[in-house]
Amino acid sequence: MPRTKADARTILSNVDIPTLEALERKILWLSSWMIHNANHVRESRDGLKVGGHQSSCASAATLLTALYLHSLRPEDRVAVKPHAAPVFHAIQYLLGRQDLAKLQDFRALGGAQSYPSRTKDTDDVDFSTGSVGLGVGATLFGAMVRDYVHHHGLAEGRPNGRLVALMGDAELDEGNVFEALLEGWKHDVRNLWWVIDYNRQSLDGVVHDYLFQRIKDFFGTVGWNVVELKYGKLQEAAFQRPGGDALRKWIDECPNQLYSALTFQGGDAWRNHLAADIGDVAGIKALLDDHDDAALHRLMTNLGGHDMSATLEAFADVGDDDTPQCFVAYTIKGFNTPLAGHKDNHSGLMNIEQMTSFKESHAIRDGHEWDVAEGLDLSEDTLKAFLADVPFAQRPARETSPKIPVAALPAPAGARMSTQEAFGQILNDLGRGDSELASRIVTTTPDVTVTTNMAGWVNQRGLFHHEDTADVFREEQVPSAFKWSAGPKGQHIELGIAENNLFLLLAALGLSDKLFGARLLPVGALYDPFIARGLDSLNYACYQDARFMAVATPSGITLAPEGGAHQSINSPLIGLSQPGLTSFEPAYADELAHIMGWGFEHMQADNGGSIYLRLSTLAIDQPKRDFATIADDVLAGAYWLREPAPGAELAIAYTGVIAPEAIAAHEALLEDIPGAGLLAVTSADRLYRDWQAATRAHVNGPGVAPSHIERLLGRLAPDAGLVTVLDGHPATLTWLGGVARHDIAALGVENFGQSGDLPDLYRTHGIDADAILDGAAAVITRRMRRRGALRPTAA
Numbered sequence: 001m002p003r004t005k006a007d008a009r010t011i012l013s014n015v016d017i018p019t020l021e022a023l024e025r026k027i028l029w030l031s032s033w034m035i036h037n038a039n040h041v042r043e044s045r046d047g048l049k050v051g052g053h054q055s056s057c058a059s060a061a062t063l064l065t066a067l068y069l070h071s072l073r074p075e076d077r078v079a080v081k082p083h084a085a086p087v088f089h090a091i092q093y094l095l096g097r098q099d100l101a102k103l104q105d106f107r108a109l110g111g112a113q114s115y116p117s118r119t120k121d122t123d124d125v126d127f128s129t130g131s132v133g134l135g136v137g138a139t140l141f142g143a144m145v146r147d148y149v150h151h152h153g154l155a156e157g158r159p160n161g162r163l164v165a166l167m168g169d170a171e172l173d174e175g176n177v178f179e180a181l182l183e184g185w186k187h188d189v190r191n192l193w194w195v196i197d198y199n200r201q202s203l204d205g206v207v208h209d210y211l212f213q214r215i216k217d218f219f220g221t222v223g224w225n226v227v228e229l230k231y232g233k234l235q236e237a238a239f240q241r242p243g244g245d246a247l248r249k250w251i252d253e254c255p256n257q258l259y260s261a262l263t264f265q266g267g268d269a270w271r272n273h274l275a276a277d278i279g280d281v282a283g284i285k286a287l288l289d290d291h292d293d294a295a296l297h298r299l300m301t302n303l304g305g306h307d308m309s310a311t312l313e314a315f316a317d318v319g320d321d322d323t324p325q326c327f328v329a330y331t332i333k334g335f336n337t338p339l340a341g342h343k344d345n346h347s348g349l350m351n352i353e354q355m356t357s358f359k360e361s362h363a364i365r366d367g368h369e370w371d372v373a374e375g376l377d378l379s380e381d382t383l384k385a386f387l388a389d390v391p392f393a394q395r396p397a398r399e400t401s402p403k404i405p406v407a408a409l410p411a412p413a414g415a416r417m418s419t420q421e422a423f424g425q426i427l428n429d430l431g432r433g434d435s436e437l438a439s440r441i442v443t444t445t446p447d448v449t450v451t452t453n454m455a456g457w458v459n460q461r462g463l464f465h466h467e468d469t470a471d472v473f474r475e476e477q478v479p480s481a482f483k484w485s486a487g488p489k490g491q492h493i494e495l496g497i498a499e500n501n502l503f504l505l506l507a508a509l510g511l512s513d514k515l516f517g518a519r520l521l522p523v524g525a526l527y528d529p530f531i532a533r534g535l536d537s538l539n540y541a542c543y544q545d546a547r548f549m550a551v552a553t554p555s556g557i558t559l560a561p562e563g564g565a566h567q568s569i570n571s572p573l574i575g576l577s578q579p580g581l582t583s584f585e586p587a588y589a590d591e592l593a594h595i596m597g598w599g600f601e602h603m604q605a606d607n608g609g610s611i612y613l614r615l616s617t618l619a620i621d622q623p624k625r626d627f628a629t630i631a632d633d634v635l636a637g638a639y640w641l642r643e644p645a646p647g648a649e650l651a652i653a654y655t656g657v658i659a660p661e662a663i664a665a666h667e668a669l670l671e672d673i674p675g676a677g678l679l680a681v682t683s684a685d686r687l688y689r690d691w692q693a694a695t696r697a698h699v700n701g702p703g704v705a706p707s708h709i710e711r712l713l714g715r716l717a718p719d720a721g722l723v724t725v726l727d728g729h730p731a732t733l734t735w736l737g738g739v740a741r742h743d744i745a746a747l748g749v750e751n752f753g754q755s756g757d758l759p760d761l762y763r764t765h766g767i768d769a770d771a772i773l774d775g776a777a778a779v780i781t782r783r784m785r786r787r788g789a790l791r792p793t794a795a
Ligand SMILES: Cc1ncc(C[n+]2csc(CCOP(=O)(O)OP(=O)(O)O)c2C)c(N)n1
Pocket: 055, 056, 059, 081, 082, 083, 130, 131, 132, 167, 168, 169, 170, 171, 197, 199, 201, 202, 203, 333, 346
């Protein structure tokens, strides 16, 4: 139930507001000084501007102080707007959860990070932020995951915390925020707060007037409660005076640009404008006469988001109502600093003189800039006792959740199948069993569950929703292969088409052990080309070290008739280059089963990461083989599908679904080059990283074992030729030519695809068996030339 205002005030009557206000000033000082120190005090070796956002910090100081030093509970999880990182670090420092050295090294190697980072900061950041909008969305999906964990009984005895975002108002320009809001509405998301630092400024300027009304309408439409935190207590009191209504109307109607400009100019400018506009209203002259310039400035800048009592009251009013809440907290960018209100202040820094007087105004002595009690009218003991009592300070250290055992996953049987079909069967088999592994798998797709072959699993495990929902088609006895009943125990989260949402949900699911103490093993499927649509969110998920398995299918031009808009080209390069994500592109079902088993382990390993599987819908003949003999090599990234003769002069290296073309070309080649090898590359990513690590180790010292790919290619003649081929960008494999300095012909897709059948498309893009043979002829010819067996043709 929401509390009444009177209840909230009674609760707050016991709160030591003056101390919180003093600490807010302290936090403003520390965050400003942290940035100043990094830019003007710490030695610079490169002359670069270190940067930092003093104005963005000042804007959020009241709100973050109110949250962290009063309203938050230890179990709450928070995303702090990126450029308020110094405020966050200053608060953690006061709470004894951050080291001084980290503050002194803000934005330096090993110091506090420019933007809050889960993995690199040491003061327990819940959500990394930096790419605006994503941290905000992450809290919404975090709330869904918290409820999932709760409904599945995975966090017994743990209090259910609130998810909170302290966000900049310009974050609302990012589409992902609205995509998330709609999804949250569908899933009835609860117990979630977004506190908008509504300073009406972004990076370049001042945001649109009356944005608030649009926010209110939109949030209301998707079931949120919107709280307008507009006026501070001084303003509220002034509104009670004669002329108060006119003053309120003037404030409400003042364009954002003008309000900002007057804030920057100060008391005299306020006086002139108010006198000119409403000076003839009864009571206004008296009000202006009662306030000197400083007091008038204080009154006019006393917005809700800078008034501790008003802010705490707004938070307390919510009570235990779990309706999602959006607080529109009016603030001033640069509040209480000389940068206040100026439209160009986003990256502005106080200069040396400004900092000197700022320091004086905070009563900070030289050499005591970092002292916790410096400048406060509180003894160190009183301060310590106050901070020790702060609810958030009771938060325990991060724990680790036990690992879930992973048994080997049997390969699906079948003489001919696609990797996508194999994926569906592997999941389906897991769904039918009762392993602990299966109980921790959570699947999700952006509206492509059936077309990515997950329906079998969903039939077994059901859809997740807060409440039981019947499958109407089933109840009406309309025949369908799919059961779509949902309930709190379901294990598939169905999303609308929004790949950003998919990756933000995977991020939240993949952090569930660290955020909510319950390990989940998320598997998300999407069409491979649409990774690009969610790429920043994918990167964001990896940046936070979230652990998930992204299954991208179908992929490449092999999707043939479906056409160029659905055919992915450069996604293998994403797989190769994305930190925190290990990519595989298997050709066969037995490879995939083994990789998935390893993947579930890797997702739980201390130094592990996430998995990206690039799969295909094209059914191909499956090999009959003793898989154990190649199992390790499949994980290492490559194995000889056909062994080369020692010193062979040619090998074909292929990845994924193009295997039949590579096999056909290889067979044709054997007539002329009997020893030629055929290398199956299951993970260019793993191979490449292993090779790079070995290369670096060689630089550092002798006696280093060769990398896996060096060992494999070591079987070939030193001047052998390589033909590489995949249904994707050829650069994925071109580096193989550098491993042992083999000449290379690199085949792959470099242009947009189009509709067609496979023979036409593979020929058009130069990845069919003939193209592979042409590539082989090219490298063999060049080799013969180098050996002097052929004379170069005249130009
Ligand atoms: C995706 C993305 N695009 C651009 C930026 C660069 N950028 C950093 S802050 C900012 C404006 C932020 O304005 P707002 O959210 O209102 O924050 P505040 O006014 O509180 O500083 C921009 C454009 C970014 N961090 N992320």
